[in-house]
Amino acid sequence: MSPDPLLHLAVALDGAGWHPAAWREPDARPDELFRGRYWTDLVVEAEDGLLDFVTIEDSFGVQSTDFNAVDDRVDQVRGRLDAVLTAARAAPATTHVGIVPTVVASHTEPFHLSKAIATLDYAAAGRAGLRVQISAKPYEYALIGRRTTEPVRLADINTAEVQTRIAEHFSEAADYVEVVRRLWDSWEDDAEIRDAATGRFIDREKLHHIDFEGDWFDVRGPSITPRPPQGQPVVTALGHSSIPYQLIARAADVGFVTPHDRAGAAAIVAEIRREQEFAGRASDTVHVFADLVVFLDESAQAAEERRARLDEVAGAPYTSDAYIFAGTPSELADLLADWRHAGLTGYRLRPAALPHDLTRITRALVPELQARGLFRTEYQASTLRGHLGLPRPANRYAAVAPAVAPAAV
Amino acid sequence: MSKPIKQIHLAAHFPGVNNTTVWSDPAAGSHIEFASFAHFAQTAERAKFDFVFLAEGLRLREQGGQIYDLDVVGRPDTFTVLAALAAVTERIGLTGTINSTFNEPYEVARQFASLDHLSDGRAAWNVVTSWDAFTGENFRRGGYLAEQDRYDRAKTFLRTAWELFDSWDGYRIPADKESGVFLSDPKAGTFEHRDRHFDIAGRFNVPTSPQERPVIFQAGDSDAGREFAASCADAIFGRHSTLGPGQEFYTDVKRRLPSYGRTSEDLLILPAATFVLGDTDAEAAELAVQVRRAQVSGQTAIKFLEQLWNRDLSGYDPDGPLPQTDPDVSGDSISKGRAADRMYRDRIAVAREYREEAAAKNLSIRELMIEKTSRQSFIGSAETVATQIDELVQADAADGYILVPHITPGGLDVFADTVVPILQERGRYRADYEGTTLREHLGLGSPRKTPAGAEAGAAAGTAAGAQAEAESEAAVPVGALQ
Numbered sequence: 011m012s013p014d015p016l017l018h019l020a021v022a023l024d025g026a027g028w029h030p031a032a033w034r035e036p037d038a039r040p041d042e043l044f045r046g047r048y049w050t051d052l053v054v055e056a057e058d059g060l061l062d063f064v065t066i067e068d069s070f071g072v073q074s075t076d077f078n079a080v081d082d083r084v085d086q087v088r089g090r091l092d093a094v095l096t097a098a099r100a101a102p103a104t105t106h107v108g109i110v111p112t113v114v115a116s117h118t119e120p121f122h123l124s125k126a127i128a129t130l131d132y133a134a135a136g137r138a139g140l141r142v143q144i145s146a147k148p149y150e151y152a153l154i155g156r157r158t159t160e161p162v163r164l165a166d167i168n169t170a171e172v173q174t175r176i177a178e179h180f181s182e183a184a185d186y187v188e189v190v191r192r193l194w195d196s197w198e199d200d201a202e203i204r205d206a207a208t209g210r211f212i213d214r215e216k217l218h219h220i221d222f223e224g225d226w227f228d229v230r231g232p233s234i235t236p237r238p239p240q241g242q243p244v245v246t247a248l249g250h251s252s253i254p255y256q257l258i259a260r261a262a263d264v265g266f267v268t269p270h271d272r273a274g275a276a277a278i279v280a281e282i283r284r285e286q287e288f289a290g291r292a293s294d295t296v297h298v299f300a301d302l303v304v305f306l307d308e309s310a311q312a313a314e315e316r317r318a319r320l321d322e323v324a325g326a327p328y329t330s331d332a333y334i335f336a337g338t339p340s341e342l343a344d345l346l347a348d349w350r351h352a353g354l355t356g357y358r359l360r361p362a363a364l365p366h367d368l369t370r371i372t373r374a375l376v377p378e379l380q381a382r383g384l385f386r387t388e389y390q391a392s393t394l395r396g397h398l399g400l401p402r403p404a405n406r407y408a409a410v411a412p413a414v415a416p417a418a419v
Numbered sequence: 420m421s422k423p424i425k426q427i428h429l430a431a432h433f434p435g436v437n438n439t440t441v442w443s444d445p446a447a448g449s450h451i452e453f454a455s456f457a458h459f460a461q462t463a464e465r466a467k468f469d470f471v472f473l474a475e476g477l478r479l480r481e482q483g484g485q486i487y488d489l490d491v492v493g494r495p496d497t498f499t500v501l502a503a504l505a506a507v508t509e510r511i512g513l514t515g516t517i518n519s520t521f522n523e524p525y526e527v528a529r530q531f532a533s534l535d536h537l538s539d540g541r542a543a544w545n546v547v548t549s550w551d552a553f554t555g556e557n558f559r560r561g562g563y564l565a566e567q568d569r570y571d572r573a574k575t576f577l578r579t580a581w582e583l584f585d586s587w588d589g590y591r592i593p594a595d596k597e598s599g600v601f602l603s604d605p606k607a608g609t610f611e612h613r614d615r616h617f618d619i620a621g622r623f624n625v626p627t628s629p630q631e632r633p634v635i636f637q638a639g640d641s642d643a644g645r646e647f648a649a650s651c652a653d654a655i656f657g658r659h660s661t662l663g664p665g666q667e668f669y670t671d672v673k674r675r676l677p678s679y680g681r682t683s684e685d686l687l688i689l690p691a692a693t694f695v696l697g698d699t700d701a702e703a704a705e706l707a708v709q710v711r712r713a714q715v716s717g718q719t720a721i722k723f724l725e726q727l728w729n730r731d732l733s734g735y736d737p738d739g740p741l742p743q744t745d746p747d748v749s750g751d752s753i754s755k756g757r758a759a760d761r762m763y764r765d766r767i768a769v770a771r772e773y774r775e776e777a778a779a780k781n782l783s784i785r786e787l788m789i790e791k792t793s794r795q796s797f798i799g800s801a802e803t804v805a806t807q808i809d810e811l812v813q814a815d816a817a818d819g820y821i822l823v824p825h826i827t828p829g830g831l832d833v834f835a836d837t838v839v840p841i842l843q844e845r846g847r848y849r850a851d852y853e854g855t856t857l858r859e860h861l862g863l864g865s866p867r868k869t870p871a872g873a874e875a876g877a878a879a880g881t882a883a884g885a886q887a888e889a890e891s892e893a894a895v896p897v898g899a900l901q
Contacts (some may be wrong), residue, residue: 011521025755030791032597033601034599035596036594036596038596039594040596040601041592041594043594044536044592044625044628045536045537045539046505046506046536046537046538046539049537050506062455069624070525070526070529070624071622071624072621072622072623073624080621080622082605082606083605084600084601084602084604084605085600085601086531086600086601086605087601088601088602088607088624088627089592089624089625090605090606090624090625091506091532091533091536091625092498092529092530092533092557092625094498094499095499095530095533095534095537096500096502096537097496097497098498098502098503098506098532099503099505099537100499100506101503101506102453102457102503102506102507103506117523117526118526119521119522119558119559121477121521121557121558122496122521122522125494125495125496125499126498126499126578128496129495129499129500129503130452130499132451132452132495133453133499133500133503136455146515150621152619152620152621153525153619153621154525154526154619155617155618155619156523156559157618158586176878188601189552202492202493204442204443206443209443209489209716209718209719210488210489211442211488211489211490211491212485212486212493213488213491214485214488216478217486225557226559227559229556229557229558230478230556230557231557232479232486234449234476234477234478234479234493234494235494235496236493238836258841299875302761320628323599343447348753358518381898398501415719
């Protein structure tokens with residue numbers, strides 16, 4: 011992939027921010043976490059900062075500090091709204107920023123989610139994506155009742171049994187993405203003809219059954235929703251190890267990864283590029299973004315103090331799968347500029363507290379990156395694929411017109 | 420004592436994927452682009468309607484093994500459109516038809532509770548179920564239950580969703596920064612539902628929404644369906660929009676309410692209706708004939724007839740007489756994915772009636788199908804239509820109407836601009852919204868908090884009762900809901 015001089019930037023929105031005590035900050039709006047206007051304000055702010063996209067976290071289960079069970083804590087944010095609907099609620103208020111809700115593959119129907127994201131793409135005029143996520147928590151399976159899963163203890167994570175189970179979850183997610191993508195293509199772009207002369211609304215030769223058959227579901231198609239404006243909305247996934255890296259390499263347009271230094275980033279990028287080659291996608295653009303939790307303030311000391319203060323309120327130091335950065339926007343810009351040499355094409359920043367760290371991103375980090383020539387100074391495209399340099403793909407089902415008319419026979 | 424004057428309720432159904440929608444009209448726009456939905460909902464809100472209504476169909480219809488291509492084909496995802504509409508409207512209710520067969524209660528309850536939050540209390544659910552394995556081919560849960568089990572599952576589905584909506588028990592989140600108490604109840608949202616269909620437990624992760632439960636619509640028409648609606652629905656999306664049958668239905672349903680401790684105001688009867696407006700009654704009547712001819716082209720007439728005859732009739736002239744052959748009753752239906760597919764219980768007898776009627780009135784295939792698929796329309800000048808609607812409502816044929824324009828998305832505009840002001844002037848229709856939630860627009864109180872099991876149980880336990888929800892898709896004006 012040819013190096014783009016500009017970085018891509020996304021922001022991961024979750025509740026009052028990623029730190030568990032963020033909701034108690036003076037500028038936090040914890041009583042509005044379930045209101046449309048709260049989410050709209052955040053997405054508008056991201057757009058004001060010319061960001062590529064926002065992601066919206068989701069889960070079927072209530073948040074918990076215990077991976078395998080609900081913890082019954084009352085001092086942290088609990089409860090959340092459906093991410094796709096939250097994204098749809100914010101879409102009409104914005105015109106450029108991409109909106110990427112989380113989709114839980116383990117508990118939902120690929121048919122429903124394919125048309126939901128296609129519809130989000132219509133409502134957002136070409137700015138939709140999805141972040142595919144698996145669920146491995148037993149208490150989330152109990153909410154659906156379709157099947158069960160065993161608890162995962164961190165200590166057992168590398169055992170063959172747990173690895174097999176994780177591989178199955180991701181295999182299902184891969185099938186899920188395949189179905190979602192086929193359904194997006196199940197209508198050719200010019201299928202709707204509205205031909206009054208023949209009375210036909212569609213050319214049914216341009217609608218396609220997808221006939222997917224897999225271990226977890228069979229889906230016939232076509233979708234009930236015509237091909238979305240982007241053709242294929244953007245598919246993203248977060249990964250921490252080889253199994254999800256394979257999903258990213260084979261099925262995603264953007265992968266989120268969690269290196270803790272530049273060398274770690276380089277190793278992950280190399281592995282994903284290798285997998286991409288194995289999957290025959292070497293020529294496709296697959297972005298690899300590093301996830302970072304960010305505490306941003308005017309001085310490094312202020313940021314560290316805020317982090318310490320939040321930790322104290324929370325009663326424990328905040329830990330994350332992602333690298334935690336506390337410092338100035340300029341220092342963060344240094345880090346982003348440095349790590350990109352590992353082959354990262356962008357970053358997904360997780361604001362520790364909302365709206366504070368989001369506005370520090372949009373109003374301080376972005377100008378800093380712009381001054382260094384590392385970030386756009388205006389949107390160059392109006393679609394999410396456009397922001398990411400992804401062409402609008404051909405439809406896999408469209409008959410390819412012969413380049414030269416066949417000789418008469 | 421004279422009967423009090425009723426206020427009229429009005430709502431609008433986004434034109435569907437059926438022949439009611441005249442896509443060939445030069446004024447017809449996109450049925451997919453969000454701008455069409457925004458225009459439609461904003462027009463309805465300008466007219467102070469109670470709600471906009473979206474239908475759903477989870478597999479494209481087929482006839483004779485091919486995707487049906489004469490009507491509008493394709494539609495967006497219901498929930499996603501409604502959530503986006505919440506951003507471009509402020510007051511109007513957002514009603515979605517959502518299938519209970521190819522979903523799980525936890526997910527659907529989460530989506531409706533989310534929609535209710537995101538719209539500040541404007542969500543409503545038209546509960547339907549599917550019976551066909553044809554649609555099931557698109558889903559994990561497709562067609563593996565016996566038909567009777569699917570009905571029972573549908574009923575249980577709604578009951579389970581109520582348990583989830585109620586699981587936070589109206590609890591509001593303190594989110595007190597000072598004390599650090601986000602939740603005061605560590606168990607908020609706890610639920611457990613275990614029966615043969617759903618074995619689920621845990622904590623629902625959406626707090627009580629502004630309306631507590633979305634408004635529930637039911638579209639059943641059988642005796643059991645009426646009983647079910649009387650026991651627990653907030654509104655009926657009805658099919659009887661003319662005076663006599665409307666009054667009969669209205670009276671019959673409303674008389675059932677007291678036995679559930681409910682009053683006449685607790686359940687609204689809102690039939691679907693189309694309309695054609697003109698400057699004069701004569702002009703509207705003329706226009707209505709043209710609209711009917713556009714809705715039932717020669718090709719469409721043949722396709723309709725094929726659905727009854729259950730055989731290929733493409734060789735017949737739509738302007739000629741009906742086939743003398745009898746319908747094919749031996750095989751599976753050639754029509755798939757249509758609510759009406761199951762409605763012909765005795766094809767041969769119906770075909771005989773059709774032939775006799777066509778012969779008696781000297782009607783061609785197309786002319787007969789124009790008559791047979793006709794549905795109540797309000798036809799006339801704005802004054803006339805306002806009067807028709809008012810008289811029907813005052814005569815207890817309905818509490819109001821869900822209007823289905825034949826043009827997407829601008830077909831509602833003329834109604835909003837001409838009929839609504841007349842009704843407002845006459846004091847029969849609100850000049851502005853008084854409340855902010857859909858429950859308030861509909862004059863409904865808080866949802867009843869009887870034990871969830873008792874509510875749906877009213878219609879449960881009998882085969883007939885189970886049929887109630889199963890009919891939801893089929894028991895509506897043919898085509899109007901699709």
